[in-house]
Amino acid sequence: MRDFLNKCRKFFTGKKMKYGTNAAILTVAFLAILVVINLIVGTFDWKKDLTKNQLFSFSDQTIKVLEGLNQPVNIFALYPQGQKDEFVMEVLERYDRESKHINVEVIDPVKNPGFTKKYDEDGKGIPNGSFIVEGEKRFKIVRSYDLVNYNFQTQRVDSLLAEQRFTSAVSFATSEKVPALYFVQGHGEAALTGITENLETENYETEQLNLLTEAIPDNADAIIIASPKRDFAADEIEKLDTYFDKGGRAIFLFDIAKDPLPKLESYLEEWGVRLNQDVVIEGDQNKFYSQPTYLLPDIQSHEITGTIKRNQLNLLIPVARSMEVLFEEKGSIKVNSLVKSSADSWGKTNFDSNTFQQEEGDLPGPLDIAVAITRPNYDEENNNKPLPETKILVVGNTAFLDSNTILNNQLANIDFFMNGLSWMQDQEDKITIRPKSLVQERMNITSQHQIQLYALLVVIVIPLIIFILGGVVWMRRRHL
DSSP, X not given: OHHHHHHHHHHHHSXXXXXXXXXXXXXXXXXXXXXXXXXXXXXSOOOOOOOTTOTTOOOHHHHHHHHTOOSOEEEEEEOOTTOOOHXXXXXXXXXXXXXXXXXXXXXXXXXXXXXXXXXXXXXXXXXXXXXXXXOSSOEEEEOGGGGEEEETTTTEEEEEOHHHHHHHHHHHHHOSOOOXXXXXXXXXXXXXXXXXXXHHHTTOEEEEEETTTOOOOTTEEEEEEEOOSSOOOHHHHHHHHHHHHTTOEEEEEOOOOSSOOHHHHHHHHHTTEEEOSOEEEOOOGGGBSSSTTEEOOEEOOSTTTHHHHHTTOBOOEESOOOEEESOSEETTEEEEEEEEOOTTOEXXXXXXXXXXSOOTTOEESOOEEEEEEEEEEEEGGGTTEEEEEEEEEEESOSGGGSHHHHTOTTBOHHHHHHHHHHHHTTOTTOOOOOOEEOOOOOOOOOSHHHHHHHHHIIIIIHHHHHHHHHHHHHHHHHTO
16 A cells, blocks of 8 residues: 555656646646637637738728718628628628628528519519619619629639629719710721720710711710721811810720821821821730730830839730820820830831831831820810810720730730729729639649659658657657
8 A cells, every 4th residue: 555655656746747747737728828819809800811812802992982981882682591602791791891881781582572673673683692782872783793704715713803893883872973985986986895894894884976966975074986997077076176175085096007097197196196007016025925916015104004014914905006106295285105015116017018027117116005195274265264184095906905805814904994094084093903813823843853852842851850850759758
């Protein structure tokens, strides 16, 4: 019995018991601290977006829109019971947290079949999974398929558009006025079908306009003249001039053409821009994609291009014509270059040539491909009262707005166009929200040397480090 008691005393007073007890106390204390920290943190509404592409973080534009709200906005998510998309709901809850004016509510359309009736203007029904964003004066419906970019070539979703769609819907629901764009027709203009969805998303109303039979309406926030094939009549030029004298805004897009448009081109020269009869060829291999006529041009500093340049994004302009800036400033007119080809480029003037090589008569680079023009205006009949500033954007291409090009998330083509429209509305801060990429990056192992290096690291180095550390711990515990 005495031996047993001695053994018990030695066990409880020995080094192993001492160190074991200390280790147990430290473990319990560590777990207790973790529990306390978790309880404290749980009382705060703290969330950190750790996704690589910041899927749950808002852009500066969204923050400005939410900070500027001064009326209630209801966002109704139409989800039957058990069918909520938690990914999208997390984005919507962020809107609710960021602004006291926004209320997010899930509506079960099965239990409340009459709820959507007043929002179903065309009588076609509102599908489950849609969202109704409602302000005091108007509402907008965002459908589930509007929230993603689907790549039909890869058969997968490669980017998320939730922030872009919801922020645009909030802006539309709370705006005092919906901007109106007029597409000039009657000269064989290009249709620009690729940008229709983007204009609708950014809350623009679009109409067609024939200058031969109509004057430019007073509610026109901008007119778009896209690659006319026939020249303008003198009466149409006069209507343009009257519109610009009142502070009108316009986008002119021109494609390569053998036949000039004498009246329209002469009018643009008064604004400091002369169209060249050429196609731009890029000689710098780093400045074109696939072939020398698919330009990756140099982007100049301007309100339109500011975010594109800062984020080091690319424009792809296929088969462009160039223009000559006749003056940078004349009277009150100012002309700013936006996009240029490199110094190694040239403008090929012989459209029948069978070579990309520079020939005699070609125009030397760098060449202007897009410019912005401004002019202040004054009402001379009213003591020179300031009128809105005239703003004109001229681009030597329409193909940069093709559907395949603007859907490419690696390019800023649609950003350039939409930023141009925002600039014309004097809303330079209303930049296009870029999609959040869902494409997962993979490790590319392209050589036998890389394979051997990674194999050595994974199969030998890491296990060896673990074995050595384990041996050190075992040796120390053995001598306790």
